[in-house]
Amino acid sequence: MDLSELGDRICILGPSNSGKSTLAQAIGQKCNLEVIHLDQFYHWPHTNWQVRPRDEFIALHDTAIAGDRWIMDGNYTGCMPQRFQRATGLILLDVSTSTSLVRYFYRTLFQSNRPGNLAGGQDSIKWAMLHHILVVTPKNRKRYTQLFNQAELPKIRLTSRREINQCYLDWSLQRPL
Structure with missing residues (x-):
């Protein structure tokens, strides 16, 4: 699939640490799209990944999707319906x-x-994140696949680092430094 087929409002979904933010940054730079990392909306900046109140997160999300040209990485399935309504590609x-x-x-x-890092945040290895990757993510994978299959948008599913790397080559993307 050609990158242009995904349009000017692209959503990137996938498990934690799959490369969503890095890919979003690369596509945003190439296509001149506003890059939106949902983790930065969901968590307070300058904290150790402290969660914002849900209504504040939803307000930030809904304001962002109202824009004309963006690429957004992150899952947060509770607000996917309105995001998918505005999206042109997945x-x-x-x-x-x-x-x-x-x-x-x-x-x-x-x-x-790194792309998508929380401003002023300090990454460290956390048991909660290890649990999320090893226990929660495999269950979520089925949900993401189902949502992806149901979406009536131009879409592409990349199932390995090799396929992701091939997209970087095919789409002439530069990895962020």
């Missing part, structure tokens, strides 16, 4: 649990300035 990164786990350790230990 990308699902459906990578393995082991890939997500390796990426979590790598980004936490070696990437202090």
Whole structure:
């Protein structure tokens, strides 16, 4: 699929640490789209990933999707219906649990300035995140696949690091530094 087929309002879904934010940043840069990392709306900046009140998160989300040109990474299924109504394209990164786990350790230990990072936040290895990747994410994977299959949008499903890397090549994307 050609990147232009996804339009000017693209959603990227997938498990934690699958590369959603990095891909969003690369596509946003290439296509001149506003890059929206939902984790930054869901959590307070300058905290250790402290969650905002739900109504504030939804207000930030709904304001962002009202824009004309954006790429948004993150799941947050409670607000997917309104996001999918505005979206023109969908990308699902459906990578393995082991890939997500390796990426979590790598980004936490070696990437202090990564796309989607929380402003002023300090990444560290957390038992809660390990539990999320190993226990919660496999259950969510089925839900993401179902939502992806039901969406009546131009869409692409990438199931491995190899497929994701091929999209970077095919779409002439530059990985953020």
